[in-house]
Amino acid sequence: MTMSLGVVLHKMWVGARLRCPHCERGRTFSGLLKVNQTCSECGLRFEHEDGESVGGMYINLALAELTTMGGFFLIHGAYQPPVLPHLIFWIVYNVVFVVLFYRHSRSMWMSVSYLTGGAKHETPPR
Ligand SMILES: [Zn+2]
Numbered sequence: 315m316t317m318s319l320g321v322v323l324h325k326m327w328v329g330a331r332l333r334c335p336h337c338e339r340g341r342t343f344s345g346l347l348k349v350n351q352t353c354s355e356c357g358l359r360f361e362h363e364d365g366e367s368v369g370g371m372y373i374n375l376a377l378a379e380l381t382t383m384g385g386f387f388l389i390h391g392a393y394q395p396p397v398l399p400h401l402i403f404w405i406v407y408n409v410v411f412v413v414l415f416y417r418h419s420r421s422m423w424m425s426v427s428y429l430t431g432g433a434k435h436e437t438p439p440r
Pocket of ligand 1: 335339354356357
């Protein structure tokens with residue numbers, strides 16, 4: 315597989331939609347917090363090592379901080395709202411973002427793992 319930027323972005327998008335990075339049909343989660351061990355469609359094993367989900371947290375926190383900082387300074391510059399309520403809003407936003415984005419970031423990490431050869435099929439892919 316050639317690793318063009320287009321392929322990487324596409325697979326990340328597949329991950330963000332909670333789909334298997336290989337066949338793009340199977341679901342990475344079966345429920346709110348339950349990770350599927352393997353893909354129901356092609357048999358890809360999603361996570362190999364304990365603690366692999368930490369990578370997803372990096373994606374999650376990075377995006378949360380980026381959007382929080384960006385949003386804070388954008389609104390601060392445009393409207394100069396009172397600092398304290400504004401700050402509280404973004405702290406709440408940050409927590410909500412991390413919770414809501416949890417599955418998506420973890421699934422995106424599975425795509426990263428797949429692209430870098432970490433996620434493999436234990437049996438030949440169907
Ligand atoms: Zn699959």
